[in-house]
Amino acid sequence: VARIQISAPSPSTREQAVVSLLGDLTLDTVVAIEKALLKERNTDVRAAMETAVAMNRAQVSIDPLIRIEAIRTLGESQYAEVRNLLNQLNQSEDDAALLAAINESLRTMKLRSDFYGVVDQLLFGFSLGSVLLLAAIGLAITFGVMGVINMAHGEMMMLGAYTTYVVQLAMPNLIDYSLWVSIPLAFLVAACVGVLIERCVIRFLHGRPLETLLATFGISLILQQAVRTIFSPLNRQVSQPSWMSGSVEINPELSITLNRLYIFELALIVFFVLQLILMKTSLGLNVRAVSQTRNMAKSIGIRTGW
Secondary structure, three states: OHHHHOOOOOHHHHHHHHHHHOOOOOHHHHHHHHHHHHHOOOHHHHHHHHHHHHHHHHHHOOOHHHHHHHHHHHOOOOOHHHHHHHHHHHHHOOOHHHHHHHHHHHHHHHHHHHHHHHHHHHHHHHHHHHHHHHHHHHHHHHHHHHOOOOOOHHHHHHHHHHHHHHHHHHOOOOHHHHHHHHHHHHHHHHHHHHHHHHHHOHHHOOOOHHHHHHHHHHHHHHHHHHHHHHHOOOOOOOOOOHHHOOEEEEEOOEEEEHHHHHHHHHHHHHHHHHHHHHHHOHHHHHHHHHHHOHHHHHHOOOOOOO
């Protein structure tokens, strides 16, 4: 089936077909790939086909120079099958020139693999950092405007997560669209609970940071127990929409999952919209005035309670 797909209209299908054949390169397979290579125009597909041909030459060619050239070509690849082949040749060959070429190719592949590993860790750090950014924005505004160290801030995010879960329970056949409902609803639920906490507890503790810290810590325990009572302490599954599933493969060593990209984009959107509100609107001007000098802002007519 893979040999048939070498001639498929789609370049991605052709490339996947060639890659799937790398682990089992029979004579018929290599002949089919060489014929297809003569007509191939796509750069990525040609690279995969040239890798397959080079793997065959590195194993069966009787000319040492051809084998060395093929091994050097393989050093530019990042496929796991290529690395396995080079390791096998490294153990079975005794020719010094061949061994030197094999070791050089393996070293090149390892350096490239290490580099892509660092890039992958950086991307993972950005996606995780974007989640922490969203949490930090809320803490910074709450502390900056109200002077309150909100120990229940994590529970606000928890309420947003459970809102998403409840929305998916209510829309079991519309998971792909549920996120567009749950995101604004999660903001709304957390905002309403935050206003309730401020009106019922925090407004009476302004200027007393220790008492505020203790009060919000107690509120966090109440919210945690409420969620345990309503939903039980067991983990609850939130399904991922199909359009957030999958990944973008940059090369065989590096792929980025789509949900990471969406999380990062959402964090940037929230951050820049918030910046725009704080710096370019009258609401933002009032918020910054209250955060700097609450009493002076109140004296010029700003409703600091709001």
